Amino acid sequence: MTRIRQQNVTAAQWSSNGEALGALDLTLPENDPFGANVFSVAVQRERLPADVFEKLQATLADGEALDPSLADAVADAMKEWALENGATHFTHMFQPLTGSTAEKHDSFFDPGAEGTALAGFSGKELIQGEPDASSFPTGGVRATFEARGYTAWDPTSPAFILENPNGALLCIPTAFASWTGEALDAKIPLLRSMDALSRSAIKALRLLGDEDAKRVFTTVGAEQEYFLIDEQYFFERPDLISTGRTLFGAKPPKGHELDDHYFGSIPERVLACMLEAELEMRKLGIPVKTRHNEVAPAQYEIAPVFENSNVGSDHQQLMMQVLESVARRYGLVCLLHEKPFAGVNGSGKHNNWSMGTDTGSNLLDPGDTPADNIHFLFFCAAVIQAVNKHQGLLRASVANIGQDHRLGANEAPPAIISIFLGGELEKVFEAISSGEGDPHTPASFLELGATVLPKLPMHGGDRNRTSPFAFTGNKFEFRALGSSMSLAFPNTVLNTIVAEAIDEMANELEAKTSSGTDIAEAVIELVKESYAANKQVCFGGDNYDEAWHAEAEQRGLKNLRTTPDALPEVLTDQTVAAFENYSVLSKRELESRYEVWIEQYWIRANIEAETTFAIAKTMILPAALRHLALIGESGVSAIEAEVRSLVDELVAALGELEAANADPGELEGMEMALHARDKQIAAMAQVREAADKLEKVVADDLWPLPKYEEMLFIK
Ligand code: ADP
Numbered sequence: 218m219t220r221i222r223q224q225n226v227t228a229a230q231w232s233s234n235g236e237a238l239g240a241l242d243l244t245l246p247e248n249d250p251f252g253a254n255v256f257s258v259a260v261q262r263e264r265l266p267a268d269v270f271e272k273l274q275a276t277l278a279d280g281e282a283l284d285p286s287l288a289d290a291v292a293d294a295m296k297e298w299a300l301e302n303g304a305t306h307f308t309h310m311f312q313p314l315t316g317s318t319a320e321k322h323d324s325f326f327d328p329g330a331e332g333t334a335l336a337g338f339s340g341k342e343l344i345q346g347e348p349d350a351s352s353f354p355t356g357g358v359r360a361t362f363e364a365r366g367y368t369a370w371d372p373t374s375p376a377f378i379l380e381n382p383n384g385a386l387l388c389i390p391t392a393f394a395s396w397t398g399e400a401l402d403a404k405i406p407l408l409r410s411m412d413a414l415s416r417s418a419i420k421a422l423r424l425l426g427d428e429d430a431k432r433v434f435t436t437v438g439a440e441q442e443y444f445l446i447d448e449q450y451f452f453e454r455p456d457l458i459s460t461g462r463t464l465f466g467a468k469p470p471k472g473h474e475l476d477d478h479y480f481g482s483i484p485e486r487v488l489a490c491m492l493e494a495e496l497e498m499r500k501l502g503i504p505v506k507t508r509h510n511e512v513a514p515a516q517y518e519i520a521p522v523f524e525n526s527n528v529g530s531d532h533q534q535l536m537m538q539v540l541e542s543v544a545r546r547y548g549l550v551c552l553l554h555e556k557p558f559a560g561v562n563g564s565g566k567h568n569n570w571s572m573g574t575d576t577g578s579n580l581l582d583p584g585d586t587p588a589d590n591i592h593f594l595f596f597c598a599a600v601i602q603a604v605n606k607h608q609g610l611l612r613a614s615v616a617n618i619g620q621d622h623r624l625g626a627n628e629a630p631p632a633i634i635s636i637f638l639g640g641e642l643e644k645v646f647e648a649i650s651s652g653e654g655d656p657h658t659p660a661s662f663l664e665l666g667a668t669v670l671p672k673l674p675m676h677g678g679d680r681n682r683t684s685p686f687a688f689t690g691n692k693f694e695f696r697a698l699g700s701s702m703s704l705a706f707p708n709t710v711l712n713t714i715v716a717e718a719i720d721e722m723a724n725e726l727e728a729k730t731s732s733g734t735d736i737a738e739a740v741i742e743l744v745k746e747s748y749a750a751n752k753q754v755c756f757g758g759d760n761y762d763e764a765w766h767a768e769a770e771q772r773g774l775k776n777l778r779t780t781p782d783a784l785p786e787v788l789t790d791q792t793v794a795a796f797e798n799y800s801v802l803s804k805r806e807l808e809s810r811y812e813v814w815i816e817q818y819w820i821r822a823n824i825e826a827e828t829t830f831a832i833a834k835t836m837i838l839p840a841a842l843r844h845l846a847l848i849g850e851s852g853v854s855a856i857e858a859e860v861r862s863l864v865d866e867l868v869a870a871l872g873e874l875e876a877a878n879a880d881p882g883e884l885e886g887m888e889m890a891l892h893a894r895d896k897q898i899a900a901m902a903q904v905r906e907a908a909d910k911l912e913k914v915v916a917d918d919l920w921p922l923p924k925y926e927e928m929l930f931i932k
């Protein structure tokens with residue numbers, strides 16, 4: 218059995234941190250710090266000249282480009298506000314293709330003529346920044362002679378102040394593009410996709426008789442899973458430090474078999490950490506709502522209230538940053554990797570997605586009136602059509618090396634994209650498409666060709682936790698995102714493919730009604746055709762079941778198990794057509810992403826493989842040899858033979874890994890990725906297998922790495 222290494226963090230240490238919380242009584246509404254550090258609409262109303270405020274708000278509401286003449290006034294107000302709140306620097310915060318955020322800080326102060334410092338921040342500095350783009354991945358978009366890129370203010374995502382014990386920083390959310398205008402980041406395509414979806418949806422709404430809505434926003438609310446472990450163990454594990462996951466570790470005697478962790482009481486230190494993290498998030502205007510324990514020991518979840526996709530996506534990036542930094546104040550480390558511990562549930566990020574009009578209606582809410590239901594059926598059918606057509610692209614949008622341990626690897630959800638509609642909704646679609654139902658189908662559903670539709674009783678519906686894409690009452694929940702991922706690309710894909718489906722269906726609707734068909738009848742006809750053509754993607758059963766994998770194959774659904782299998786979907790003709798037709802990403806921009814993601818895959822695989830080799834060779838093998846010497850002295854030869862054979866196994870596996878890690882020479886792009894997957898990752902698995910067996914026999918005080926039971930159960 219394992220001794221538990223002493224924790225380096227005492228209760229006193231973290232409870233003194235917690236005192237900051239005690240100073241603020243959050244039970245009083247006026248003490249709620251929500252949005253305190255945000256240059257919010259309320260702050261803008263107070264600080265901007267009335268005409269500037271009106272113009273800015275009008276611009277944002279209509280989703281139009283910003284009038285540059287407003288910039289100076291906004292910059293001035295923003296600067297004054299930031300200085301009053303202790304900021305000394307500002308940064309254009311952007312999201313390069315690394316998947317995280319980037320920032321370069323500039324001081325508000327310039328040395329003045331007579332040694333004084335002047336606070337300067339012009340409209341030009343607000344609107345445009347010019348970081349050196351040469352070190353960010355561009356996948357070949359940037360010509361070698363032109364390393365510059367520029368950041369452009371995104372006025373639709375509010376600026377905020379990031380606090381630090383030693384100062385504060387004004388952060389301005391920005392987009393990042395090359396001088397030739399290509400998107401080098403995650404935000405520009407997301408914004409373009411929101412526009413595309415709005416155009417298609419407004420066109421459809423007009424046909425459906427809605428004359429009021431001017432804009433449709435996509436919405437996202439993400440449920441973030443993460444692990445918290447004691448930082449001492451983190452720093453004793455070179456694999457966690459370099460790769461974010463444990464490359465070694467035998468299964469502990471106790472896992473989550475007892476089901477005692479999920480929704481269990483939250484340990485005190487962890488809760489203190491969560492409370493402070495939430496306080497920070499609320500100051501930043503992130504509307505956090507729920508928290509609970511997750512399935513695995515030491516795993517937790519946090520979810521905000523949904524927001525429009527752009528702001529929700531920015532807030533997600535911030536949320537991950539806050540979780541990571543606040544954890545350290547409590548002697549904890551937040552692990553956002555998709556699979557930090559083999560054999561233990563990994564972490565995902567459920568992406569709740571819907572579309573809503575500026576007049577306040579949710580297009581995926583079945584609603585109470587027949588007219589609402591017509592809208593609902595139309596938009597819901599469009600989502601089904603889009604997901605079926607672009608299932609491979611959706612899978613690719615959530616591909617990364619960490620995800621390969623979850624999707625398609627005996628863990629939810631599978632790599633096969635399918636939709637769970639829920640019993641009642643499925644019944645409705647089936648009744649529409651076949652004109653008949655089972656004895657439990659309300660008679661009214663069987664006459665859906667009529668102009669009057671019944672109220673759809675969709676609420677309180679059933680749940681299917683195994684589905685990668687589930688309808689949950691008034692939104693779809695895309696459950697295949699990885700915990701470390703930005704929301705931006707998966708939502709860009711969702712918005713774009715649904716924009717395409719809505720547009721195509723709107724065209725068909727127009728054709729039907731112009732030949733005289735009544736609108737409600739035309740929608741039903743259309744929904745019937747679309748559902749019949751796409752229902753192969755709908756599945757209500759257990760997605761983990763092997764039988765489903767066989768059935769899915771028969772249905773012709775894609776099962777793209779690994780990142781190298783999935784990424785080519787980003788460049789298929791139908792993907793390129795959808796992105797180009799709706800002006801979201803050009804072929805060149807897609808190619809650049811493909812290249813960057815392939816490269817990230819093999820570079821990360823290579824880091825894992827090198828780290829595996831180093832730990833096995835310089836930590837585990839020496840421990841095993843010491844143990845062997847110990848047994849040799851004891852003279853008990855039966856044990857010696859067992860350990861000796863495991864050591865031989867480890868040494869042989871190390872030889873294979875060393876060969877796999879050798880420079881493969883001429884390979885490029887996908888060839889490198891396949892080499893990493895089939896040679897390096899395969900060889901790593903052999904090394905790990907031998908090492909994990911050794912962990913079970915080598916004297917505990919000789920074992921050089923903290924074990925799973927320590928990392929997972931010390932809270
Ligand atoms: P559930 O347990 O059914 O998943 P919640 O209501 O707690 O239910 O929702 C989970 C997440 O879904 C939250 O982040 C929530 O804000 C988000 N959500 C709810 N409605 C929408 C919507 N219309 N669009 C996007 N996300 C939504």
Ligand code: MG
Binds near residue numbers: 440567694
């Ligand atoms: Mg959920």
